[in-house]
Amino acid sequence: MSEQRTPMDPAATRTDTEPLLSIDDLQVHFNTEGGTVEALDGVSLSIGHDEVLGVIGESGCGKSVTALSTMGLLQSPPAEIVGGSITYDGTELLDLSDEELNEIRGDEITMIYQDPMSSLNPVLTIGRQVKEPLLAHRDVSEEAAHERAVEMLESVGLADAERLMTEYPDALSGGMRQRVVIAMALITEPKLLIADEPTTALDVTIQAQIMDLLTDLREEFEMSVLFISHDLAVISEIADRIGVMYAGNVVEQCDMRTLFESPLHPYTRKLAESIPSLEGETDRLPTIEGTVPELIDPPSGCRFAGRCPQYIGEVCDTVEPELETPSRVEGDQKVACHLYDEEREEDPPWPVGPTADGEAAGGTDDAGRTGVDGS
Numbered sequence: 593m594s595e596q597r598t599p600m601d602p603a604a605t606r607t608d609t610e611p612l613l614s615i616d617d618l619q620v621h622f623n624t625e626g627g628t629v630e631a632l633d634g635v636s637l638s639i640g641h642d643e644v645l646g647v648i649g650e651s652g653c654g655k656s657v658t659a660l661s662t663m664g665l666l667q668s669p670p671a672e673i674v675g676g677s678i679t680y681d682g683t684e685l686l687d688l689s690d691e692e693l694n695e696i697r698g699d700e701i702t703m704i705y706q707d708p709m710s711s712l713n714p715v716l717t718i719g720r721q722v723k724e725p726l727l728a729h730r731d732v733s734e735e736a737a738h739e740r741a742v743e744m745l746e747s748v749g750l751a752d753a754e755r756l757m758t759e760y761p762d763a764l765s766g767g768m769r770q771r772v773v774i775a776m777a778l779i780t781e782p783k784l785l786i787a788d789e790p791t792t793a794l795d796v797t798i799q800a801q802i803m804d805l806l807t808d809l810r811e812e813f814e815m816s817v818l819f820i821s822h823d824l825a826v827i828s829e830i831a832d833r834i835g836v837m838y839a840g841n842v843v844e845q846c847d848m849r850t851l852f853e854s855p856l857h858p859y860t861r862k863l864a865e866s867i868p869s870l871e872g873e874t875d876r877l878p879t880i881e882g883t884v885p886e887l888i889d890p891p892s893g894c895r896f897a898g899r900c901p902q903y904i905g906e907v908c909d910t911v912e913p914e915l916e917t918p919s920r921v922e923g924d925q926k927v928a929c930h931l932y933d934e935e936r937e938e939d940p941p942w943p944v945g946p947t948a949d950g951e952a953a954g955g956t957d958d959a960g961r962t963g964v965d966g967s
C-alpha cells in the first residue's frame with residue numbers, strides 16, 4: 593500500500609540506506625523520592641524500512657520506557673531524558689514540539705499495548721474510535737472514514753464489521769478488542785508500528801491468532817515494527833532482527849538467526865540456550881544465578897557482571913562495555929561485552945554457540961515457548 597518509488601526519486605535513495613528509526617545512546621532517568629532511577633543507560637537500537645525489530649528482556653529492563661520515549665509519551669516528571677537521540681526518517685524526535693510530535697504520532701508512528709482496554713474508550717462506539725485517527729490526521733469526510741474503518745475491521749479478521757461499528761468495547765472479547773486496537777493503529781497506514789507485549793494479556797490460542805494477524809499485516813502494510821516481548825519464541829515468529837536488553841542497556845543486536853546460531857553476549861547465550869524442545873513445558877526460564885541490579889545507584893561497569901558466568905575480572909566491574917561489532921564478526925551483529933575487547937590478550941570464546949563450552953543449538957528457529965521472566 594505504499595507508493596511505487598522510482599530510482600530517480602531522491603527519497604528512495606535516502607530511505608533505502610538510512611534506518612527508519614534510530615535510537616542512539618538514549619538515557620532516561622526517573623526522579624523518585626528514593627533517588628534517581630537510571631532506567632535507560634544508553635540504549636541504542638535501529639530499525640530499517642519494512643523491518644521488524646524484536647526487543648527482548650526481563651521485566652524492568654527498559655523496554656516500555658524505550659517505546660514510550662519514541663512515542664514522546666513518557667511522563668515528565670518523573671521521567672527525564674538526560675541524553676541521546678531518537679531520529680525518525682531524518683527528524684530528531686526529541687527536538688520536536690508537542691504539536692509537531694502530534695502530527696507524527698497516531699499517524700506515521702502508532703502503538704499498541706498489552707491491554708487493549710488501555711487504548712479503547714468504554715463509552716465510545718468501536719466505529720467512532722476506529723475512524724478517529726483518520727479524522728484527526730487526514731482530510732477525509734465522515735463517510736469516507738466510515739468506509740475505511742469498516743474495511744480495516746474486515747482486514748483484521750472481524751466479521752460483521754458494519755454492526756461492530758455500533759458496538760461498545762465491553763461487548764467484545766479480549767481477542768476481538770485487540771483486533772480493534774490493531775485496526776485503529778493501522779488505519780492511517782503508519783510507517784512504524786510499536787507493539788509493546790501485544791499478546792501477553794491474551795490466552796494462548798488467541799495469542800497465536802493475533803501473532804498470525806500481525807505477521808500478515810506487516811507484509812500487507814509494508815511497515816516497520818518495533819515488537820517488544822519477554823517471550824523469545826513469540827519474537828522469533830515475527831522479527832527479522834532482535835535487540836536484547838538487560839538492566840537499561842542493549843547488550844546485543846543481531847539478526848534473528850544469528851541469535852540462535854552464534855550469540856555473543858553471555859546473557860544472550862543463556863537466552864538462546866533456554867529455548868526448550870517443542871514438547872517442553874511452557875514458560876521454562878533461563879536459569880541465571882543472581883538478580884538484576886538496582887537501578888538507583890547501579891554498578892558502574894557492566895550491569896550484568898554480578899551474574900555473568902564468563903566474568904573476567906576488574907574490567908567488568910569498572911568499565912561500561914560499548915555496543916559494537918567485534919572485528920572478528922561478520923555482518924552487523926553488535927555486542928556490549930569485554931570478552932570481545934580488541935586489546936584483550938586471551939581469545940574470546942570462539943567459535944561461538946549458545947553455550948561457552950558447548951554444542952551449537954540446531955534447528956531452534958522453530959522454537960517452543962520460552963521467556964525471560966515468569967509472566
Ligand SMILES: Nc1ncnc2c1ncn2[C@@H]1O[C@H](COP(=O)(O)OP(=O)(O)OP(=O)(O)O)[C@@H](O)[C@H]1O
Nearest residue numbers: 622629631650651652653654655656657658670887
Ligand atoms: N514512573 C516511574 N517511576 C520510577 N521508575 C520507573 C517508572 N517507570 C518505569 N520505571 C523504572 O524504569 C525501569 C524500566 O521500566 P520498563 O517499564 O521500561 O520495563 P519493561 O522492560 O517494559 O518491563 P516489563 O516487561 O515488566 O513491562 C524499571 O526499573 C522501572 O522500575
Ligand code: NI
Nearest residue numbers: 655656657788
Ligand atoms: Ni513493559
